[in-house]
Amino acid sequence: MESIATIVMLIMVSFTSVANALSVNYYDHTCPKVESIVVGAVQKATFNDKTVPAAMLRMHFHDCFIRGCDASVLLESKGKNKAEKDGPPNISLHAFHVIDNAKKAVEAVCPGVVSCADILALAARDAVTLSGGPSWDVPKGRKDGRISKAIETKQLPAPTFNISQLEQSFSQRGLSLDDLVALSGGHTLGFAHCSSFQNRIHNFSPKQNTDPSINPLFANKLQKICPFHNKVNNAGAQLDSSSTRFDNAYYKLLLKGNSIFSSDQALLTHPNTKALVSKFARSQEEFERAFVTSMIKMSSIITSDSGKEIRLNCKHVR
Known part of the structure; x- marks a missing residue:
């Protein structure tokens, strides 16, 4: 089993900004309605639960800090593998249903096209905007990762850090x-x-x-x-x-x-x-x-192996 020190060393080597590899126009032809669908899902959820915007922003941050922005935080634990969402720092993450609902709606219009990672990045932006904050063009084109390990959540910056x-x-x-x-x-x-x-x-x-x-x-x-x-x-x-x-x-x-x-x-x-x-x-x-x-800048970070596919269900690899 890889030690935390080894994992951190690998991340230091492999984390890189790939903003130039992403594009704000990525889905203009393949799924032009994706942004309106996602904002609709976040808006509906926020109407019923005022904590949703904070949850979306925190979820995106926790995703990007482990293996990059590849939606690994959305994967469910399976068998002996304990996924990121079940790691101690992520136990209090919630509102995963917002991403699931957005993904379902996107799949109905553009099947197999939009990654869960991009949906999460859009939802985080929409969470800020719906809370009275700024809006911005989200670069898109991320892929979904296949690896999610609870042990790696120890890499997240802790509230006790100096x-x-x-x-x-x-x-x-x-x-x-x-x-x-x-x-x-x-x-x-x-x-x-x-x-x-x-x-x-x-x-x-x-x-x-x-x-x-x-x-x-x-x-x-x-x-x-x-x-x-x-x-x-x-x-x-x-x-x-x-x-x-x-x-x-x-x-x-x-x-x-x-x-x-x-x-x-x-x-x-x-x-x-x-x-x-x-x-x-x-x-x-x-x-x-x-x-x-x-x-x-943060939402454009990936690792060399962070994203490989477009998940059809954000909870499970294909």
Whole structure:
């Protein structure tokens, strides 16, 4: 069995940006209605569940960081193989039905043409736009991968990471510190379970119960939501004060010490990333411009073996 160190080494070698190999016009002749079909599926799901946009954005990020953007996160575990979606960092991923419904609708119009990876990339863009954020042309032409391993989810950047760990994780995938700060802004949407930030509000160190970098009033609020040894699995907190609206509130709260994750706070420990946080806190427009650039860059990452086919069912290889 490959060790994590070996897997990470392989990823460092094989991850590459292939934006030039993708095209925003990829389905113009073979499936011209694909974008309207996907946005319709995301819109319908969001009407029934306001957490769907955050789920789509997070799902796409978690997919691209393992073997590239090849929809491996959508595959089901089979036999002795435990798939990515059943790895510890992905247990809380949800709303897979949105991609399944979109795929079914696309297959009815353009059978065997559109990859699940492209549908997920489009759904992530639509999630941002439907939440009041920017829109952009999504480069398309990804293929679906055939490999999905839960053990590889250990490669995902953890909410406890410091700036050095974050920089290494992103650079292994061809992403810069600028991309790190811009993509972290995706935390403007969504919810965090207590287990993801307990380290900051209970027993932080032998001398301090809470992380000194967190606003004491905010820490107290989080402690009430997530008491020590909390047993409520679905307890947690919204990632920012407008968790269903795509805006720059995340950066404003971060500067006030009201961030949830250690990895959020870490952005203030490096002069370059701190300057960008301040810039994005001042300007929604600057944040959106940077976010779009970094999203296109991230969603255009594949590995040499990440995509080989067009799945007919996003849960299973052909």
